Amino acid sequence: MAVMEISVIPLGTSSTSVSPFVADCVKVLEEEGLKYEVTPMGTQVEGNLEALFEVARKMHEAPFQRGALRVVTTLKIDDRRDKPLSLEGKRTAVLEKLTQRRG
Amino acid sequence: MAVMEISVIPLGTSSTSVSPFVADCVKVLEEEGLKYEVTPMGTQVEGNLEALFEVARKMHEAPFQRGALRVVTTLKIDDRRDKPLSLEGKRTAVLEKLTQRRG
Amino acid sequence: MAVMEISVIPLGTSSTSVSPFVADCVKVLEEEGLKYEVTPMGTQVEGNLEALFEVARKMHEAPFQRGALRVVTTLKIDDRRDKPLSLEGKRTAVLEKLTQRRG
Amino acid sequence: MAVMEISVIPLGTSSTSVSPFVADCVKVLEEEGLKYEVTPMGTQVEGNLEALFEVARKMHEAPFQRGALRVVTTLKIDDRRDKPLSLEGKRTAVLEKLTQRRG
Numbered sequence: 001m002a003v004m005e006i007s008v009i010p011l012g013t014s015s016t017s018v019s020p021f022v023a024d025c026v027k028v029l030e031e032e033g034l035k036y037e038v039t040p041m042g043t044q045v046e047g048n049l050e051a052l053f054e055v056a057r058k059m060h061e062a063p064f065q066r067g068a069l070r071v072v073t074t075l076k077i078d079d080r081r082d083k084p085l086s087l088e089g090k091r092t093a094v095l096e097k098l099t100q101r102r103g
Numbered sequence: 104m105a106v107m108e109i110s111v112i113p114l115g116t117s118s119t120s121v122s123p124f125v126a127d128c129v130k131v132l133e134e135e136g137l138k139y140e141v142t143p144m145g146t147q148v149e150g151n152l153e154a155l156f157e158v159a160r161k162m163h164e165a166p167f168q169r170g171a172l173r174v175v176t177t178l179k180i181d182d183r184r185d186k187p188l189s190l191e192g193k194r195t196a197v198l199e200k201l202t203q204r205r206g
Numbered sequence: 207m208a209v210m211e212i213s214v215i216p217l218g219t220s221s222t223s224v225s226p227f228v229a230d231c232v233k234v235l236e237e238e239g240l241k242y243e244v245t246p247m248g249t250q251v252e253g254n255l256e257a258l259f260e261v262a263r264k265m266h267e268a269p270f271q272r273g274a275l276r277v278v279t280t281l282k283i284d285d286r287r288d289k290p291l292s293l294e295g296k297r298t299a300v301l302e303k304l305t306q307r308r309g
Numbered sequence: 310m311a312v313m314e315i316s317v318i319p320l321g322t323s324s325t326s327v328s329p330f331v332a333d334c335v336k337v338l339e340e341e342g343l344k345y346e347v348t349p350m351g352t353q354v355e356g357n358l359e360a361l362f363e364v365a366r367k368m369h370e371a372p373f374q375r376g377a378l379r380v381v382t383t384l385k386i387d388d389r390r391d392k393p394l395s396l397e398g399k400r401t402a403v404l405e406k407l408t409q410r411r412g
Contacts, residue, residue, distance in 0.1 A: 005144035007179075009381065011318065012325030016185055016379040019193075023200035030201075038201070039142045040193035041108040041179060053263050057255070060283065070286040070325040072318065074383070076110075076144060077266065082119055082275040090122075090143035097126035098133075098141070112278065114215065115222030119276040156366050160358070163386065172391040173222040175215065177280070178384055180369065185378040211350035213385075222391055225399075229406035236407075244407070245348045246399035247314040247385060282316075282350060288325055296328075296349035303332035304339075304347070 002079035003087055004052045007042040008059050010068035024066060025059040032058070037087055042074075046087050052077060105182035106190055107155045110145040111162050113171035127169060128162040135161070140190055145177075149190050155180060208285035209293055210258045213248040214265050216274035230272060231265040238264070243293055248280075252293050258283060311388035312396055313361045316351040317368050319377035333375055334368040341367070346396055351383075355396050361386060 008025045009018060026043055029036055032055045036045040043059075045052060060073040078085065111128045112121060129146055132139055135158045139148040146162075148155060163176040181188065214231045215224060232249055235242055238261045242251040249265075251258060266279040284291065317334045318327060335352055338345055341364045345354040352368075354361060369382040387394065 003143055009318070009320065011320070011327060012323060014321060014323040016183060016321030017196075018320060019196035019200050022197045023204055026197065026201050027204045030205075037142070038194060038197055039140070039144075039147060040106055040190040041142075041147050041181065042144070044142060044144050049263070049266070053259055057259050060255070060285065064287065069288040070284075072282065072284050074280070074282045076278065076280045078144065078276070078278050079266065080119060080276040081270065087143040091141060093120070093122035094125045094129065094141055097122050098129050101126055101130045102133075112215070112217065114217070114224060115220060117218060117220040119218030121217060152366070152369070156362055160362050163358070163388065167390065173387075173389040176386045176388070180382045181379070182369065182382070183379040184373060209349060222389060223402070225402035225406050228403045229410055232403065232407050233410045236411075243348070244400060244403055245346070245350075245353060246312055246396040247348075247351070247353050247387065250348060250350050284350065286325060293349040297347060299326075299328035300331045300335065300347055303328050304335050307332055307336045308339075 001046055001085055002049050002052060002077055003085050003090060004045045004075055004077045005042045006056055006059060006075040008063060008071060008073045010063040011070040011072060013068055021063045021066060024062040028058050028062050029055055035087065044087055049079065104149055104188055105152055105155060105180055106188050106193060107148045107178055107180045108145045109159055109162060109178040111166060111174060111176045113166040114173040114175060116171055124166045124169060127165040131161050131165050132158055138190065147190055152182065207252055207291055208255050208258060208283055209291055209296060210251045210281055210283045211248045212262055212265060212281040214269060214277060214279045216269040217276040217278060219274055227269045227272060230268040234264050234268050235261055241293065250293055255285065310355055310394055311358050311361060311386055312353065312355045312394055312399060313384055313386045314351045314353045315365055315368060315384040317372060317380060317382045319372040320379040320381060322377055330372045330375060333371040337367050337371050338364055344396065353396055358388065
C-alpha cells in the first residue's frame, strides 16, 4: 500500500474556477473504489502502486473530456515498504507527536 | 488571502520515519497563529502572501534544529485575486460539484 | 506527446547524498529509449502518456533495488493537445520571449 | 547556498500558452543577479535561502501584472548543510554516477 496526492489543473480555460474539473477527476477516482480524501489543495488516495498509477492516468484524462486543451497533473507518491502506510496512519503519526510537543 | 500546501522532508536521517520532523514544522506553524490543516501528504495553510512565505521559511528551518543535514521543502501557493480563497471554500467548491455529479 | 518532470527520492538512507539513487533511475529511463534531460532538480522526459506513466513506475522502483525502504516520487506531466509539445519547444518558447523582454 | 526549482502558472487566462508569463518571471529573476537555468519544466536557481524566498515572492507576483487573476506557484528548495550545493554540482554528481553505470 502506498499513498498518493494528485492535483489535475486545466490551463487556458478562460475561467479562474477549476472546481468543475476537479470534481470530474474525483468522480473518476470514486468509481475505482479506492479510499481517498478531498483536501483543499489536492486529492489524496491510498492503494497499491498499480492502482494508483492507473487511477492517476484516468484522472489526468478527465479535463480533456470537458474541453480543456492543456492539463498539468502533479502527483506525489509516498511508498514505504518497512511498514504499512495509510492516509489515516500518516495523519495520526504527525498529530500524536504534535500533541507531545504541545504537552 | 492565499492558500499554501507545504511539505518539509529531511534526507539522510537513517530512519524512514519523518513524523517527528513534520510535527516540529507544524508546531512552528501553530505558533504563527495561521489557520491550517494537517493532511496525510502535507500541511495546508491560509493567510496573506507575506505570512505564508514567512512561515514557509521558518518551517523549512525546523528539521535542521533536530539534526537533519539536508532538507527538501516543497510548497504550492494558490493565489486568486478575483474572489476570496480559503481552505474551507476550496474544499466545499469541489464537494458541492461532486454531489451534483453523483446526483 | 507530453512532457514529464520526475524526481525520485529515497528516505531514511543514512546518507545525505542521493545521486547514486538518481543515477539508477536515469539508467532505467535510458533503457526505455525516451528523449530526456537530467537537470539539477529532476529528470525531464518527453513521450506519449502511456510511455511516461510506465517509465515513471519503473523509475520509482529503482531505489528499492538499492536497499531503500521508503521512496517519495514526485512527477508533473504537462500535456497539451492543441499543438505538439516537446522539451526543446518548451524551452525555446520561453527563451525567445525572454530575449524580446530584454529588448 | 541552496537550490530552488520554481514554476509559476496563471490559471483562467483563456490561452493555453503560458510562455509570455514565464518569460516575465525569468526577467524578474534575471534582475536579481542570481545564477539560474531555464529548463522546459521550470526555472532552477541557486542562492542563499533569503534570496531564494525573496525572488520566489517576486516571481509569483509577475503574472498578475500581465492580467492574470489566479496564479499557482510551485517551488522546491533543496538545502544541504554538510557540503556546498550548486546547480552544476547537482547535475555533475548524477552524470558521473550515470557514466559509471553505463561503463
